[in-house]
Amino acid sequence: MDDESQHKRTLLVRESIVGFLGFLSFLAVVQAVINVMQPQPKVWPAVLALVLVIAAVSAWRWHRSH
Template sequence: MTHDNTPDNSEVRRRGLQFEALLGFLGFFTFIALIQAVINVFKPEPAVWPALLALVMVLLTTSMWRAWRRSQR
């Protein structure tokens, strides 16, 4: 019995769906963090953490999006 290392179609599809689900999750919370950061700018004494959170979320979302695009090739 030989076992090749090529993934079957269902495994590839499952992996793609996992990437898409994670991208959707990150995208949603990145959007919320960006809204929070913009609202924070208009407060009398804005805090730094909403902008930092938005930055981290944008970096995570961008890196996941690039990894997903790389895996599609």
């Protein structure tokens, strides 16, 4: 492979990672909000949402910096 196609492939992989983490973060935040509406809310959905949002933002910043 030449450098141009390798660069495009690397960008596509990075964008896929950011998109995957963003989608999972969205689902986790929705689940955490639904969980708050329950009579006995649990802590783990909020913690999972926090971890995934931090991972998504970190991946997005990493992608933008390269």
